[in-house]
Amino acid sequence: MDSLVMANLSQRPVRTIISAVGVALGIVLVILMVGLSHGMLQEQGRRNSNVGAEILFTRPNNYGPGTSSVLSLPVQYAPEISKVSGVQAVSPIGQYLKPSNQSFGMEMVEGVDIESYQKVTNLSISEGKNLTTDDEVIIDPVYSRDKKVKVGDSIDLFGHKFYVSGIYQPEIGARMKIKLSMMQNLLGSKDRCSFVFVKCKPKYSQEQVAENILTALPDNKVLFTREIQELYEKGLPVVNVFVKAVVVVSIIISVLVIMLAMYTTIIERTREIGVLKSLGASKQFIVFEIEKEALLISVLGTLLGYLVAITGRWLIIKNTSLIIELEPKWLFYAALVGILSGLLGALYPALRVANQDPVKALSYE
Amino acid sequence: MNKMKTILQTIDLKMIYQIGKIPVNALRGVNLTVNEGEFVAIMGPSGCGKSTMLHILGGMLKPSSGSVLIDGQDLSKMSDSSRTELRRQKIGFVFQKFNLFPTLTAEGNIRLAERIRANGNHKNEGERRTEILRLLNLEGRLNHKPLELSGGEQQRVAIARALVGHPAIVLADEPTGNLDSENSQVVLKMLQELNKKFGQTIIMITHSPEAAGITQRIVQMRDGQIVK
8 A cells, every 4th residue: 555645644543533533623513503503593483483473573683582681672662562553462572591590501581471472372371370470480391391390390590489380382482481570570671571572453464564563663673473483594693693603713623723733743754755755746746645634634523523413412402402403504514614624724734845845854853 | 889878967066055154065066977877886975065966966956056967858957846857757766764654564665656756647567566576575575564674675675666667867875874784785786786687877875885896986076076
């Protein structure tokens, strides 16, 4: 066998493994972080689009439910909206994203005015009873199953103990709902909410009602709940920036790891490069050999990254409330990131060594 | 009588190294002619410019002035990539420290050289390789890595590597410098046989009069010049 590449990889297994792990790190970061952000958003989008109300009224800088932990909208908008032509019912909602109590991850809590909420949505209590006091919380069946919480159990939210009064159906909005007034008190946001759900009267088109609302209350924003899932699937601007940042960080990690690995190994092999030159190897030949080595390490790192990411996803989903989407498109992009970063990282050391003086290289000890 | 073809010629070859601000004259106008099929030894004290000259003859260094004609092509006027190309086609190097790739087997080292010399063109070197390996008595050692071979065996692998692709000239830089006398004898005998059997032109730098004694001509250098 005359393959310098394979011989170098097998002769220096620790270096090969460390380099592959470096590439794998970038792959895992891309797959899990992008999968996590998309998974959570899509799940959130699905639950919010099932809500029953047709229109969501919010502030112009809010992209929809689940995107802000600040109760920024005055509740006073709700009675104003209810006066608008074509509006059947309205319900102000407070949403708050908090760290999970039982595991790594985030959890959404909703503050609702349960009477108006049930008028705009199709929520019903399947077990136990409805929200009546400030210390009560209702949960959905998935939360009950995953967290092993049943009616009568207590949940700690915002440093306050809440008792599970009932389990609701279907899965809409956040998995935990408390009274809006209690959420306002606990967050110090009196008379504020995150958005208002609007149910349209039959015979009125959603578009017409939305226009009527914006005419009555200009400088605000309305979203159709039927479009929420699509909005989430496309990604919110802030999430898209996050995804780009993750990809850039992954590329930087992979480039640096490969560059460092190839640079140190090439310094070690300076004399060998001199010998290659004495044999008549061209600069292109030397660059190509080094790039081939980097390519193999990158492929190895990509496969390792896939393995770790898939295992990690399974463990995370099993043990936390997080949802991670495994998207074929992003598996492909992650591989592209790993392989291109590897090739890019090896390029500088390869070019540097290919331009080295052969006599100096041969005298390197 | 056949007129011998000149395979290598240097004309007023000079090499000046700049060490800091001080110019050092490593070669001071070397004129040397080597005919095809000759086995020439270059002798001289350390620092007399032997290795510098060998590196220039092999196209690894560009001379400060003068000409180096290899098979009619002037190395001194060539770009770095053209000198690499000429080295690939016409020069084989043998080093004192063998310089084999430690991660490759003996056969791997030879095949790598074949791949470089072929430059992407598929050439069947099998017959010549077998003949060389038989001559160098390496047939049973091909699957061993350099560290599993004796110094003499490593140098024979290095010679085999230098010979793949039919180089016009083999440049050997003290090929017995790292060997004991017994292995030195074996290596020298093989170089001599290669010269006789294949008509291989060999230019060998050596400090050893014994090694120089097997060649057809001895060139003596001193202070960057040929003195005899």
